[in-house]
Amino acid sequence: MDEIVRFENVGLRYGAGIETLADLNFTLFPGSFYFLTGASGAGKTSLLKLLYLSQRPSRGVIRLFGEDAVTMPRERLPGFRRRIGVVFQDFRLVPHLSAFDNIALPLRVAGVREKDLETPVTEMLDWVGLGDRSSARPATLSGGEQQRVAIARAVIGRPEILVADEPTGNVDPEMAIRLLQLFEALNTLGTTIVVATHDIHLLSKVPGAQMMRLEKGMLADPTGSLRHPPRPKDQRQ
Amino acid sequence: MFKLFAIPAHDRRLIPEGRLSGPMPWVIAIMIFLTVLAAAAGLAMTRAIGDVSDELSSRATVQIIEANPEIRNRQAAAAAERLRALPLIEEVRVLPPDEIEALIEPWLGSQDLAGDIPLPALIDLRLVRVPTEAEYQSLRRALQPVAAGARVEPSSGYIVPVIALVQSLQWIAFGLVGLLALATAAAVIISARSALNTHNETIAVVHLLGGTDQQISRLFQRRIALDALLGGLIGLVGGTAIIWLISIQLTALGSGLVQSVGLDWWSWLIIAAIPILGMFLAMVTARLTVIGALKKIL
Numbered sequence: 001m002d003e004i005v006r007f008e009n010v011g012l013r014y015g016a017g018i019e020t021l022a023d024l025n026f027t028l029f030p031g032s033f034y035f036l037t038g039a040s041g042a043g044k045t046s047l048l049k050l051l052y053l054s055q056r057p058s059r060g061v062i063r064l065f066g067e068d069a070v071t072m073p074r075e076r077l078p079g080f081r082r083r084i085g086v087v088f089q090d091f092r093l094v095p096h097l098s099a100f101d102n103i104a105l106p107l108r109v110a111g112v113r114e115k116d117l118e119t120p121v122t123e124m125l126d127w128v129g130l131g132d133r134s135s136a137r138p139a140t141l142s143g144g145e146q147q148r149v150a151i152a153r154a155v156i157g158r159p160e161i162l163v164a165d166e167p168t169g170n171v172d173p174e175m176a177i178r179l180l181q182l183f184e185a186l187n188t189l190g191t192t193i194v195v196a197t198h199d200i201h202l203l204s205k206v207p208g209a210q211m212m213r214l215e216k217g218m219l220a221d222p223t224g225s226l227r228h229p230p231r232p233k234d235q236r237q
Numbered sequence: 238m239f240k241l242f243a244i245p246a247h248d249r250r251l252i253p254e255g256r257l258s259g260p261m262p263w264v265i266a267i268m269i270f271l272t273v274l275a276a277a278a279g280l281a282m283t284r285a286i287g288d289v290s291d292e293l294s295s296r297a298t299v300q301i302i303e304a305n306p307e308i309r310n311r312q313a314a315a316a317a318e319r320l321r322a323l324p325l326i327e328e329v330r331v332l333p334p335d336e337i338e339a340l341i342e343p344w345l346g347s348q349d350l351a352g353d354i355p356l357p358a359l360i361d362l363r364l365v366r367v368p369t370e371a372e373y374q375s376l377r378r379a380l381q382p383v384a385a386g387a388r389v390e391p392s393s394g395y396i397v398p399v400i401a402l403v404q405s406l407q408w409i410a411f412g413l414v415g416l417l418a419l420a421t422a423a424a425v426i427i428s429a430r431s432a433l434n435t436h437n438e439t440i441a442v443v444h445l446l447g448g449t450d451q452q453i454s455r456l457f458q459r460r461i462a463l464d465a466l467l468g469g470l471i472g473l474v475g476g477t478a479i480i481w482l483i484s485i486q487l488t489a490l491g492s493g494l495v496q497s498v499g500l501d502w503w504s505w506l507i508i509a510a511i512p513i514l515g516m517f518l519a520m521v522t523a524r525l526t527v528i529g530a531l532k533k534i535l
Contacts, residue, residue: 057535074535075449082447092442096253109448125313153446 010060038214044196085159091150143170262468269472279410281503296392312384313358328363352414429526452468469512
């Protein structure tokens with residue numbers, strides 16, 4: 001596959017207001033690592049919503065895994081969503097489920113048998129440093145712990161694309177580096193990573209990553225003009 | 238149905254189920270209680286109409302109206318003799334005077350009426366089949382020579398207005414069953430929408446993780462079906478207790494149409510099935526409501 005995501009003249013408008021996103025043209029390639037930056041209100045979360053199929057654009061074409069995601073029948077969306085891992089900005093953990101059950105949720109939704117999910121979920125809990133909090137409910141976890149559960153839930157199903165909205169916003173710098181290392185490890189295994197962040201210090205932590213910057217709903221390069229789309233890994237300088 | 242209840246415990250935890258903790262089971266219990274009473278009334282009236290119609294449609298009464306008691310008795314005896322010889326007649330019974338007085342006692346009191354009012358002689362006929370109007374005419378002609386003033390009336394004629402009234406009540410009862418079913422469905426729709434609102438965030442997350450509408454609706458179906466079954470059983474127990482008490486009181490009332498009011502075994506089967514039918518109604522309503530609501534979101 002040459003590309004995993006392609007946006008062509010994509011615009012998004014909520015209700016009758018002005019366009020939150022406008023004229024987005026870019027392509028994401030399999031196995032690449034992207035940072036999406038921009039000021040608050042620039043449209044980062046809206047762009048991610050289009051990526052993880054929570055919204056359809058008001059105009060333009062989005063091709064996802066080689067298929068048109070805009071006209072795709074609603075019944076086919078669950079199958080595509082299972083190929084995308086999402087770390088929500090507000091975590092969106094199910095409050096009455098334990099950390100274990102929250103992390104296991106994508107596997108159960110996908111129909112994985114109980115005996116087959118015990119080991120990966122336990123390993124994931126250990127990896128994010130919550131091995132001893134597996135039965136804790138989100139309300140009893142700190143913000144950083146909740147964020148780690150959210151990240152573990154997003155990556156447990158080995159998604160083809162991982163979309164993360166401010167994934168390190170609530171963790172200490174050491175944990176932030178560990179989480180980025182997890183994302184890099186996944187990236188090495190072939191997962192395309194898209195991380196939205198306003199923390200420019202993170203960008204230097206992943207040397208091979210490319211950057212997309214949003215300004216007032218439009219894609220711009222760091223100098224302020226509209227940026228060129230990211231290139232495949234083998235064409236990077 | 239079995240698949241519905243075979244949802245694993247960890248999936249059921251997604252939408253917490255609290256038995257008897259919300260209003261839903263109690264609303265269903267009241268609905269099923271009223272449905273059981275309305276259905277029992279409708280079924281009992283159906284049976285009563287059937288029994289009374291069967292009993293009376295092959296019976297007739299001969300009235301001999303004659304002021305002179307001697308002539309009246311002579312005519313009654315001759316008429317009975319003539320009727321016994323007819324092939325259409327299975328049984329002839331001349332009602333004794335004290336039985337006739339007992340029949341009119343509720344209206345005219347228990348004084349010695351025979352001396353004051355010229356009561357007609359009554360002959361009760363059981364016929365071999367339900368006669369046609371022509372056969373009634375031939376009966377009247379057969380009695381003309383022995384009792385010129387004799388009237389032959391089908392017994393069902395007396396009770397036609399009562400049967401019409403009971404039939405109206407029967408349809409009202411079944412209409413109530415239908416309205417209660419609609420009200421139950423409406424209560425389920427409100428409950429399902431409320432549950433959807435309560436668990437809106439969980440549903441959104443499950444959707445975004447790749448959950449299908451069917452996976453989500455099964456959780457609500459199960460929860461609401463169990464609420465409905467539990468409430469239905471409570472309503473059934475309450476309704477059955479009331480029916481039992483009423484049947485005791487009806488039995489104590491005595492004879493006539495009232496004594497025919499009762500439930501046979503298939504009526505009890507229908508009543509026992511009401512909670513199950515209520516559960517299926519709730520389940521289907523919940524499924525349609527939830528899937529309809531989910532289709533409105535991406």
